[in-house]
Amino acid sequence: MSEAATTDRVHVRAPGKINVFFEVGDLEEDGYHDVASAYQAVSAHEDVWAEASDRFTVSVSGTVEVSGVPLDDRNLAVRAARMLAAETGYPGGVHLEIRKGVPVAGGMGGGSADAAAALVACDALWGTGLPSADLHALAARLGADVPFALLGGTAVGTGRGDELSPALARGRFDWVIVTSGEGLSTPDVYRELDRHRQLHAADIAPVRRRPTVDPGVLQALRAGDPTALAATMRNDLQVAALRMRPALGAILERGERMGALAGIVSGSGPTLAFLAENEESAIDLQVVLSAEGHEALHVHGPVPGARVR
Structure with a gap:
């Protein structure tokens, strides 16, 4: 462990994300699914x-509804800080002040961004100097979206979503995000997908065991x-x-009628992401x-991952 940092307060900003492509593989014996995703940090x-x-x-405070965010050890940022302390042998604790701008339980990875920011902030505050690869390994233990919140930009995620490869994306993509006051449980959404596939097995294409990102998506991003x-x-x-x-x-139909190039459920929802032709649109x-x-918000991507401000 390196010498303790001289500052007594560290500020880190981390981005939410949109899954511009998300293919879900078949249900595995362990109850999980492999996925193939194209992430964009926004x-x-x-x-x-x-x-x-x-x-x-x-x-916790913020520009979005935060009443459902836990203020104990269930909070992913607190778990991240405790994990870093245990990994590096740091003997103290930390107070984390979170100001949220990503919809809660909206499929945009806000909690994961908190965890990524906490890892970077505590590493700087404590002077633990953990190598980037080790930070990413800790992030992967916290959840599939946490490593991407560290990385930012645009990336392809495979496996459980945490095996990341940076992807080239030129220019700027403008999105309109429509949030919902009530979240959707990610495990419940996956269970509903499994039920849907079982009920309609005769009518839909067979599910690939090893999903991949459509090459057309990567070409469009490049x-x-x-x-x-x-x-x-x-x-x-x-x-x-x-x-x-x-x-x-x-709402998806309405957004597309009003000029969006396309609309999509972001992650497990219920947040919707509409891709626009340009900033003005x-x-x-x-x-x-x-x-x-x-509740509509204009965002753009790609943007960097978790960084000290």
């Missing part, structure tokens, strides 16, 4: 401040072409999310959806 951020303390504590990306975006969890929350389908769509009573 400009909805989580801000985490770490301060020296004898105990591990957390406070070209910086939102129209081409819109034509290839897909989320296997979308059918399950829409079965559990049918009203989301009407995204702002126009945000205004329309907001006027109709939806």
Whole structure:
């Protein structure tokens, strides 16, 4: 372990994400699924401040609804801090102040961004100097989306989603995010997908045991072409999310009628992500959806991963 850091407060910002492509493999014997995802980090951020303390504590505020965020050891950022302390032999604790800008339980990885930010912030605060590869290994133990929140940018995730390979993405992609006041449980969405596949096995294509990202998605990202990306975006969890929350389908249709190139359920939902042709189109769509009573947010990507501010 290196010498303790001289600062007594560290600020780290980490991004939320959109899954622009998400293929889910067959149910494995251990109850999990392999996936293939194309992630893009977007400009909805989580801000985490770490301060020296004898105990591990957390406070949460934000521009989104935060009443459901745990304030004990169930909080993923607290778990990340405890894990780093145990890994490095750090004897003290930390107080984490989280200011959330990513919808809670919305499929955009806000909790994972908190965990990534906590790892980076505590490593800097404590002066533990953990190599990047070791931080990523800890992140993978906390959940599939945490390593991507460290990495940021655009990446392909395989296996359980935590085997990451950076992907080239040129230019800027503009999105309008529509949030929901009530989240969806990721395990419940996966179970609903399994039920749907079992019920409709005769009518849908066989599920691949080892899913892969559509090459067209990667080509569109490399070209910086939102129209081409819109034509290839897909989320296997979308059918399950829409079965559990049918009203989301009407919002998807409305956004596409009002000018979005395409709309998709982000991750396990219920947040919806609409891809726009450019910044101006995204702002126009945000205004329309907001006027109709939806919580709509304009974001862009790709943006960097967790960084000290």
